[in-house]
Amino acid sequence: MNATFRQLRLFLALVDTGSVSGAARKTFVTQPTASMQLKELSETIGQPLFEVIAKKVYLTQAGEKLALTARAMMDEWTGFQQELAEMKGLTRGQLKVAAVSTAKYFIPQMLGEFCRQYPDIDVAFEVINRDGVVQRLEKNMDDLYIMSMPPKHIDIEDQIFMANPLVLFVAHDHPLAKKKTIQLKDLKSERFIMREQGSGTRMAIDAYFKKKHFSPTIRLELGTNEAVRNSVAANLGISVLSIHALQSSLERGDIKVLKVADFELVSHWHIVTLKGKKLSPIAASFKKHLLQKMSR
Numbered sequence: 045m046n047a048t049f050r051q052l053r054l055f056l057a058l059v060d061t062g063s064v065s066g067a068a069r070k071t072f073v074t075q076p077t078a079s080m081q082l083k084e085l086s087e088t089i090g091q092p093l094f095e096v097i098a099k100k101v102y103l104t105q106a107g108e109k110l111a112l113t114a115r116a117m118m119d120e121w122t123g124f125q126q127e128l129a130e131m132k133g134l135t136r137g138q139l140k141v142a143a144v145s146t147a148k149y150f151i152p153q154m155l156g157e158f159c160r161q162y163p164d165i166d167v168a169f170e171v172i173n174r175d176g177v178v179q180r181l182e183k184n185m186d187d188l189y190i191m192s193m194p195p196k197h198i199d200i201e202d203q204i205f206m207a208n209p210l211v212l213f214v215a216h217d218h219p220l221a222k223k224k225t226i227q228l229k230d231l232k233s234e235r236f237i238m239r240e241q242g243s244g245t246r247m248a249i250d251a252y253f254k255k256k257h258f259s260p261t262i263r264l265e266l267g268t269n270e271a272v273r274n275s276v277a278a279n280l281g282i283s284v285l286s287i288h289a290l291q292s293s294l295e296r297g298d299i300k301v302l303k304v305a306d307f308e309l310v311s312h313w314h315i316v317t318l319k320g321k322k323l324s325p326i327a328a329s330f331k332k333h334l335l336q337k338m339s340r
Contacts, residue, residue: 049121051085052114054078055093059111060185062101115184123324137326142170142180143190144244146208146269147313149288151190158333165326173267174244181316187327189316192286193244199319205334206313209287210248212302215279221300228258228306235263235281237272245269248311249284256306273299284309 057067068078093107126137148171239246269289277298
């Protein structure tokens with residue numbers, strides 16, 4: 045087998061973008077060139093690597109295995125290049141981070157601080173829902189993953205680096221907003237607006253309410269923190285979200301956090317990688333940056 049680095053990079057671009065045209069754009073080649081290179085790679089491997097059905101790319105079993113192998117090879121090569129750069133006194137390279145949606149309220153600031161220290165690095169930052177982050181983790185598509193509920197079905201390494209308090213909140217003119225303290229049982233008649241099933245926030249809330257033997261009446265399930273926050277501000281119901289997702293609404297006075305005597309739900313933010321993954325120097329430095337930032 046004599047597959048080239050160029051072909052492997054093109055194949056990974058195909059996996060990431062889901063189309064030959066997207067892979068061509070990402071690797072700065074023409075679509076005919078991309079098609080020819082991918083065909084030659086399949087011939088070199090000796091098996092079809094993908095098929096296109098209704099303009100959508102589906103990897104074969106051989107393609108799935110090649111994607112994992114090629115990504116590991118590229119990670120090793122990137123790490124080697126960064127180690128060479130460090131030996132020369134340089135700090136260049138790429139950092140790839142994927143985070144669940146709630147992390148967008150604080151990770152960009154931490155990335156900004158890190159980039160001011162290392163202005164020559166390139167950053168790829170993906171913000172998606174938890175299922176999307178887990179899928180990227182399974183495929184080893186990034187250096188680090190930030191989430192509050194790490195998956196249990198994948199062999200991973202994770203490290204807690206920050207508290208993630210979840211709070212009950214209502215519209216600023218909701219009757220409960222005037223009360224100094226309440227009990228969880230006082231919310232039995234309230235209608236809840238929740239994040240969708242599968243989100244880290246929802247998983248934590250469901251587990252906590254089950255532990256407390258509390259069954260909320262759910263009016264709406266929504267896919268973003270903003271939709272939940274705005275619906276609560278419009279008095280459609282009450283909700284529970286990370287305090288990190290509420291700062292702008294609290295500053296405007298649209299909502300109010302409730303003081304619930306028997307409600308204390310603190311989850312944590314985790315830095316997650318596949319078990320045994322060797323971090324590049326840049327990724328290791330950013331992980332250290334996060335841990336040091338939170339230890340102050």
